[in-house]
Amino acid sequence: MKKAGIIMVIGSLLLLGLFKYPLWNIMLGAPQYPEPLGMNIHLNGIQGVEEFDLQNIDGLNHYIGMKTIPKAEDMWEFAVFPKVIIGMVLLGVLIGILGFAGKLSYKFFLGWFVLMTVLGVLGMYDFNNWLTDYGSNLDPHAILKLYNPDGTPMTYKPPLFGHQKLLNFDVTSLPHIGGYLMFIGMSLTLVAFWVGRKVSLKTAK
Numbered sequence: 001m002k003k004a005g006i007i008m009v010i011g012s013l014l015l016l017g018l019f020k021y022p023l024w025n026i027m028l029g030a031p032q033y034p035e036p037l038g039m040n041i042h043l044n045g046i047q048g049v050e051e052f053d054l055q056n057i058d059g060l061n062h063y064i065g066m067k068t069i070p071k072a073e074d075m076w077e078f079a080v081f082p083k084v085i086i087g088m089v090l091l092g093v094l095i096g097i098l099g100f101a102g103k104l105s106y107k108f109f110l111g112w113f114v115l116m117t118v119l120g121v122l123g124m125y126d127f128n129n130w131l132t133d134y135g136s137n138l139d140p141h142a143i144l145k146l147y148n149p150d151g152t153p154m155t156y157k158p159p160l161f162g163h164q165k166l167l168n169f170d171v172t173s174l175p176h177i178g179g180y181l182m183f184i185g186m187s188l189t190l191v192a193f194w195v196g197r198k199v200s201l202k203t204a205k
Helices: 002-019 053-064 077-100 105-136 177-204
Strands: 024-030 033-042 043-047 162-166 169-175
Touching: 002 077, 002 105, 033 053, 043 105, 043 162, 053 105, 077 105, 105 177, 169 177
Parallel strands: none
Antiparallel strands: 024 033, 024 169, 033 043, 162 169
């Protein structure tokens, strides 16, 4: 179980990368913007990829009635998510240490992974809801009012994952370094479970 415990600790600690690197990235490219505009979603707020990106995105969005990009204090998520990650890191390290010492079953490694997966799904659901509101809750007095062929107002929700065409913009939404570190860390906790299970079954024979 010692090897499994070490892997569990390493996997949990990789989540700390979210405090340095962005979790997600959204890029907007168009012919009139040789250098695409972008925003990085961090645990504690949204930042532009380049210095004036958020300002430029807000300027464009103003014409079609979209809200300005929220500041950290405008969304409760940016206050809660860092605490959740710290809590999961501490819990994972504790489970790993106890597993290393033989005081805890390898099944707790899987329990941590399931809990983190549930929290991740809830986080993505909340993020998607924000994107939906951001792209569809438009100012009725906007300068430009565009409509779909069926006469319904056009919405501008960025994709949760992947690429989408919005007017003349190509919008791409993908995980950033922090998101990949989280995925690797969670995968390692599954490896820890598998290694711990293998050792446990071998010992039981």
